[in-house]
Amino acid sequence: MLLSPYPTTGERIRIALLWLWCGMVILFLLVPILIPVPLSFNSGAFFIFPLEGISTRWYEVVLGTQRWQAAIGNSLIVAFGTTLIATLLGTLTAIALSDEKFPGRRIVMPLLLSPLIVPVVITAVGSYLFYARVGLASTYAGIILAHTALASPFVVVTVGASLSGFDRNLMRAAAISGARPITSFFRVMLPLILPGVLSGAAFAFVTSFDEVVVVQFLASANQRTMPLEMFIGLREKLSPAITAAATLMMALSIVLLVVANVLARRGKQRPRID
Amino acid sequence: MSALEPTKLVRPRASRDWSAADPGTAKSVAAALRRADFGDRLRSLALAAPLLVLLALSFGIPIVLLLSRAVYDPTIADALPQTSQALRGWNGTGLPDDAAFLALAADLRSNQAKGTAYELAKSLNARLPGARSQVLKTVRQLEAADRPPLEVMKAVPFWSAPGTWPVIESGTHSVTSFYLLSALDLRWNADGGIERVPPEQAIFVQVFMRTFFVAAAVTLATLILGFPLAYLIASVPKGLAAILIVAVLLPFWTSILVRTAAWTVLLQKFGLVNDLLLWLGVADDRLDLMYSRIGLIIAMTHIQLPFTLLPIYSVMRTIQPSQMKAAYSLGAKPFTAFRRVYLPQVFPGVMAGCLLTFILCLGYYITPALIGGASDQLISNFIASYVNVELNWEMAAALSFILLVFTLALFGIFARILGLDRLKLV
Numbered sequence: 001m002l003l004s005p006y007p008t009t010g011e012r013i014r015i016a017l018l019w020l021w022c023g024m025v026i027l028f029l030l031v032p033i034l035i036p037v038p039l040s041f042n043s044g045a046f047f048i049f050p051l052e053g054i055s056t057r058w059y060e061v062v063l064g065t066q067r068w069q070a071a072i073g074n075s076l077i078v079a080f081g082t083t084l085i086a087t088l089l090g091t092l093t094a095i096a097l098s099d100e101k102f103p104g105r106r107i108v109m110p111l112l113l114s115p116l117i118v119p120v121v122i123t124a125v126g127s128y129l130f131y132a133r134v135g136l137a138s139t140y141a142g143i144i145l146a147h148t149a150l151a152s153p154f155v156v157v158t159v160g161a162s163l164s165g166f167d168r169n170l171m172r173a174a175a176i177s178g179a180r181p182i183t184s185f186f187r188v189m190l191p192l193i194l195p196g197v198l199s200g201a202a203f204a205f206v207t208s209f210d211e212v213v214v215v216q217f218l219a220s221a222n223q224r225t226m227p228l229e230m231f232i233g234l235r236e237k238l239s240p241a242i243t244a245a246a247t248l249m250m251a252l253s254i255v256l257l258v259v260a261n262v263l264a265r266r267g268k269q270r271p272r273i274d
Numbered sequence: 275m276s277a278l279e280p281t282k283l284v285r286p287r288a289s290r291d292w293s294a295a296d297p298g299t300a301k302s303v304a305a306a307l308r309r310a311d312f313g314d315r316l317r318s319l320a321l322a323a324p325l326l327v328l329l330a331l332s333f334g335i336p337i338v339l340l341l342s343r344a345v346y347d348p349t350i351a352d353a354l355p356q357t358s359q360a361l362r363g364w365n366g367t368g369l370p371d372d373a374a375f376l377a378l379a380a381d382l383r384s385n386q387a388k389g390t391a392y393e394l395a396k397s398l399n400a401r402l403p404g405a406r407s408q409v410l411k412t413v414r415q416l417e418a419a420d421r422p423p424l425e426v427m428k429a430v431p432f433w434s435a436p437g438t439w440p441v442i443e444s445g446t447h448s449v450t451s452f453y454l455l456s457a458l459d460l461r462w463n464a465d466g467g468i469e470r471v472p473p474e475q476a477i478f479v480q481v482f483m484r485t486f487f488v489a490a491a492v493t494l495a496t497l498i499l500g501f502p503l504a505y506l507i508a509s510v511p512k513g514l515a516a517i518l519i520v521a522v523l524l525p526f527w528t529s530i531l532v533r534t535a536a537w538t539v540l541l542q543k544f545g546l547v548n549d550l551l552l553w554l555g556v557a558d559d560r561l562d563l564m565y566s567r568i569g570l571i572i573a574m575t576h577i578q579l580p581f582t583l584l585p586i587y588s589v590m591r592t593i594q595p596s597q598m599k600a601a602y603s604l605g606a607k608p609f610t611a612f613r614r615v616y617l618p619q620v621f622p623g624v625m626a627g628c629l630l631t632f633i634l635c636l637g638y639y640i641t642p643a644l645i646g647g648a649s650d651q652l653i654s655n656f657i658a659s660y661v662n663v664e665l666n667w668e669m670a671a672a673l674s675f676i677l678l679v680f681t682l683a684l685f686g687i688f689a690r691i692l693g694l695d696r697l698k699l700v
Binding site for chain 1: 314318322331341505524533534539546633637654658670674685689
């Protein structure tokens with residue numbers, strides 16, 4: 001509804017200017033994230049256009065050298081660990097919170113969301129201080145725990161959203177039919193909220209896989225993850241291998257988040273069973 | 275959904291309790307219902323408990339522990355037990371009596387014997403710049419033991435300087451406001467009042483002001499760039515809107531680190547931004563955009579733009595276009611209709627987007643660390659460097675405390691005037 005039925009010249013000019021401005025904003029949004037992609041296939045060692053030639057040598061560095069392989073391995077360990085714990089506990093919590101009888105919802109919900117609100121450096125420094133005392137610093141368990149705090153709010157929110165479309169009478173029907181709570185959960189509730197759970201899991205995975213500040217404080221040299229390796233690389237010397245790593249990370253997060261959002265939408269729009 | 279939706283039905287489980295009670299009295303039914311209700315509450319609490327406990331352990335305790343370091347620092351009190359004793363009766367003005375000097379000498383020697391003298395020197399130095407070398411020098415002279423301890427102490431001018439003893443005295447109290455005041459460039463003066471530290475020692479107010487300035491600049495830039503785009507996306511037909519929204523979401527879904535990395539490539543001296551500026555004729559020469567304030571603001575604007583835009587868009591798409599048409603048909607000029615009909619309705623979205631971006635900017639760490647220069651480091655970077663470089667946990671804790679107070683206060687405002695539901699972005 002941009003133009004009125006009988007647009008004046010002034011209106012046409014305004015709309016043209018709006019499109020021009022928005023076109024520039026979209027370029028500003030997209031060009032920076034697309035730039036690393038062609039650079040990562042550059043055969044030269046510099047970041048200057050035009051490219052010298054096409055090659056996959058920087059991907060060979062990222063996927064083939066021991067240092068990057070270890071980092072990718074660490075990232076996967078931490079991200080899968082975080083996803084597992086955050087999805088499991090986050091789903092249980094979302095189910096509890098979706099019950100209107102849950103005591104103190106108004107207090108619990110902001111507390112659950114607080115890891116997203118507190119500046120991440122404070123979380124990282126606090127974890128470093130506490131985990132060092134209890135022997136969790138420089139361990140995978142420590143990093144996974146800290147990442148679970150950052151990732152679980154996403155699971156609680158997405159599963160909560162899919163539960164808001166879940167008809168609780170189905171659970172009552174299952175109970176009347178003689179199903180024990182555990183059976184009705186696995187056979188009735190879980191299949192219906194599964195899109196929401198998987199979407200939450202994807203959010204949790206991406207949150208952990210992209211996280212670098214907490215890792216920077218908690219990880220020893222043996223636990224460097226891919227983002228941390230990138231961060232260190234960016235501080236030391238800008239190498240095109242970083243553009244290859246950035247492209248890989250970007251591709252992974254975009255694919256996972258597209259899946260997460262499609263699932264989340266499907267979880268919410270699921271037709272009810274009448 | 276059909277009319278068959280009894281939402282307040284009692285759970286079938288509760289009927290078991292009814293059979294046990296006398297069915298004739300309403301009282302026992304009510305009691306049974308209450309019992310069942312209590313059981314339900316307990317069960318839902320038990321479901322949430324694992325995550326709540328895990329969050330308390332992995333997130334709550336660390337934050338509380340860190341913040342407590344800002345006000346609780348027993349290092350000096352522990353290291354100087356005799357001095358603490360001797361200073362009990364001191365009135366805080368002038369110099370304490372010789373007994374205090376002797377007690378300090380004895381404490382310094384026992385620290386040397388235990389091997390903790392350097393620790394003590396360091397933590398005194400955190401409160402009293404220059405104390406480190408003086409403590410170590412005095413310890414060496416006490417070790418030599420060629421003169422009586424009192425003479426050694428009096429021979430070092432540092433121990434008779436006016437500022438020294440009040441700091442030692444305040445250090446013997448484990449609970450201290452010293453670091454919190456320092457984080458705001460304040461200190462106690464000799465008369466027990468609070469004063470500003472001398473300008474050459476003041477650092478943090480400037481850093482907080484810089485953080486606020488960068489956050490405000492980024493918020494304004496994202497609003498100027500984002501508002502028209504949000505308006506366009508909300509006005510075009512659905513299919514086109516979906517394509518445009520993807521252009522907003524793609525960068526939104528890319529991690530901050532990856533986007534910062536992309537900007538370090540773009541902002542190089544021979545990078546694309548400089549190429550563009552030269553080609554447009556905006557700049558005559560290649561600019562140093564890396565490690566500069568403007569480079570930092572550009573990169574942060576790129577990262578925050580979706581955070582500002584999405585809440586605005588989600589409000590804009592609920593506004594009926596017919597309202598604007600009604601305004602036109604009533605004779606309003608486009609600008610008047612926009613200002614009096616459209617703007618008041620999108621205002622909550624604008625507030626939500628801007629507040630969110632402002633709050634998130636206060637905590638930025640990665641981008642200033644990689645793109646900002648030495649004079650563009652924000653408060654989070656100072657917190658990190660107090661932990662990593664200076665090993666001064668108390669100062670890091672005090673800065674965290676102040677930053678957290680600002681962040682939570684702004685979120686409080688956000689929740690109060692806009693409601694927490696607006697935190698959902700799409």
